[in-house]
Amino acid sequence: MTSTAQGAGPTRRERQRQATFDEIVEVARRLLREDRDVSIRAVATEMGLTAPALYRYVDSHAELLTLVARAIFVDVxxxxxxxxxxxxxxxxxxxxxxxxxxxxxxxxxxxxxxxxxxxxxxxxxxxANAHKPLLSLGDCAPExxxxxxxxxxxxxxxxxxxxxxxxxxxxxxxxxxxxxxxxxxxxxxxxxxxxxxxxxxxxxxxxxxxxxxxxxxxxxxxxxxxxxxxxxxxxxxxxxxxxxxxxxxxxxxxxxxxxxxxxxx
The missing domain is CATH 1.10.357.10 (Tetracycline Repressor, domain 2)
Incomplete structure (x- = not known):
């Protein structure tokens, strides 16, 4: 994320990027609560984006789940x-x-x-026997x-x-x-x-x-x-x-x- 001058608030681009991050997490959590697929492609589709576009914000599915888990822990x-x-x-x-x-x-x-x-x-x-991929946080660090x-x-x-x-x-x-x-x-x-x-x-x-x-x-x-x-x-x-x-x-x-x-x- 682009740094700002000392004492200055976030730039418009930074605010937009943070808003997109927040939307990614919220959409992923909504799909999770609805027991739907929480893949990169599914989240991107729900947001009206392509999967490659979403990868500009989230590097991997493991990172997506880490962001979701962090938001869940904050709430609980x-x-x-x-x-x-x-x-x-x-x-x-x-x-x-x-x-x-x-x-x-x-x-x-x-x-x-x-x-x-x-x-x-x-x-x-x-x-392997599930009707859709099961979510696992096995690749995500607890901290x-x-x-x-x-x-x-x-x-x-x-x-x-x-x-x-x-x-x-x-x-x-x-x-x-x-x-x-x-x-x-x-x-x-x-x-x-x-x-x-x-x-x-x-x-x-x-x-x-x-x-x-x-x-x-x-x-x-x-x-x-x-x-x-x-x-x-x-x-x-x-x-x-x-x-x-x-x-x-x-x-x-x-x-x-x-x-x-x-x-x-």
Whole structure:
């Protein structure tokens, strides 16, 4: 993109180019939500362009999906942030429950977008047998999609949750075989807060965080794809029970009467 003079706003050409980028992403997301083909050619056709013309803005299909995924992550984090900010910072229990409840609400209302950014890439066999090409983010880097911002949203609250409730954290020697090695590395520090929060960024804390996320993600995924009884989805009973199970492990059982209302809201 052409640079502008220091202090000057974007040029007309830059504004037009950005508007085209925004339209590309919005058209691709609309096709995705409508369960239609999200290829370069399909997006170009919907915009009244040729595929070569669209390649002036997007280098590849992988880049197109990366742009779409980034926009989706921005939206879901924004929805969770609105829910979190309805509760004060000194109530991380309500904040994290409001966040996961907002994530579930977004997922149930945006099933195709959830499928793209949160479902596992399809196997080659599944793609070969599909009625149309299946979307996969296998070639897209998580940091380019905005996945780290999604994880950081929960990691920050989780660290503050420990500061408030001091729930037990497994020692290294108590972790299951293979967990210590898997959760020890150069990137462990950024996953859960920072020393400034007072949270112990240890393999045990990361293990608790990963287990909590796995249960939330697993429950929401089952609901999104309709793999549980419809009544358990519409009532929210399965999700509420999952959150209660996690909350009990994190020392929140005594506060469940008030936190249940946060889940249901």
């Amino acid at each position: 984090v924004a929805a969770m942030t609105v829910a979190r900010d309805q509760h004060p910072d000194d109530d991380p229990a309500a904040q994290i429950i409001a966040g996961v409840a907002a994530f579930r609400t977004w997922a149930l209302g945006n099933r195709e977008e959830f499928r793209l950014v949160f479902a596992s890439p399809p196997s080659p066999e599944a793609e 380019e999609m905005g996945a780290r911002e999604f994880g950081t949203f929960f990691a920050d609250i989780f660290g503050r949750l420990w500061v408030t409730y001091q729930f037990p954290v497994p020692a290294d020697d108590d972790l299951p075989t293979g967990v210590l090695e898997a959760l020890t590395g150069d990137d462990a520090e950024h996953k859960l807060g920072s020393p400034a929060t007072g949270s112990p960024v240890t393999p045990g804390m990361l293990w608790l965080f990963e287990r909590a996320w796995a249960r939330i993600y697993g429950t929401v995924t089952l609901e999104v794809f309709g793999h549980v009884h419809p009544g358990l989805i519409t009532s929210g009973a399965l999700f509420e029970a999952t959150v209660l199970d996690i909350g009990t492990d994190l020392g929140l059982a005594d506060e469940w009467d008030r936190l249940r209302a946060v889940v249901r809201s």
